[in-house]
Amino acid sequence: MRKKMVAGNWKMNMTPSQAVKLAKELKPKVDTNEVDVVFCVPAIDIVPVVNELKDSGIKVGAENMFYEEKGAYTGELSPEMLIDAGVTYVIIGHSERRQYFHETDEVINKKMRKAIEHKLLPILCCGESLEQREKGVTIEFIKKQIASAFKYIPPENVINCVIAYEPIWAIGTGRVATAEQAQEVCEAIRGSIRDIYGAVVAERIRILYGGSVNAANASQIFSMPDIDGGLVGGASLKPEFADIVNYNKK
Ligand code: 13P
Secondary structure, eight states, rough: OOEEEEEEOOOOOOOOHHHHHHHHHHHHHHOOOOOOOOOEEGGGGHHHHHTTTSSSSOEEEEEOOOSSSSSSTTTOOHHHHHHHHHHOOOEESSSHHHHHHHHHHHHHHHHHHHHHHHTTEEEEEEEEHHHHHTTTOHHHHHHHHHHHTTOOOOGGGGTTTTEOOOOGGGGTTTOOOHHHHHHHHHHHHHHHHHHHHHHHHHSSSSEEESSOTTTTHHHHTTSSSOOOOOOOSGGGTHHHHHHHHHHHOO
């Protein structure tokens, strides 16, 4: 059985003082053994949020990192910096980074490899555009994204990776994929992992759904057989996040 995971992606929200306040408010409501809970926060919030959550089971994630060790890369963060600051997970290849910061599949693969080399656990994002869905090329496109992201990565390092399926048309739009639509793609993603790495790895890796997840739709989506939880944007900044984490306690 795969343990469910609910990760918040705070995106470019929350100053350090706001971040500490939010973490403090959410902490008692989301600190549970039943679900792995992760707060993926802006880089400047990592240190204070790690400090705020240190006596809890909640893990902290970064929203991005660079694929070089160190050096003249103004503005970037290295995996070593993240690890030293207390980060466990790192989001890689979010569609906003692909779209606004022109991250290519090749760059994303380099980040995956570097994160894994440092034992940071990647939350790899994939997802199709509305145009691709309407053209009927969703599954084919996602399989390509997965194959490219995991290139050169050996199976023993894949088991602890997390994949987030986030259809671009569902992000921040309130237009959530149906549980069946999400399941269909998550099942195909697990199939891709099975094709590349075999059944054992495919059964162990966690696949999340992201895109307009909220307290009202979480339990239905998370009950699908290939969906192991959610990557939550907007609702992760609100008290509602606690209801998503506790989706099975109603
Ligand atoms: P929303 O939950 O705001 O749609 O964002 C999803 C997302 O992009 C999480 O990474």
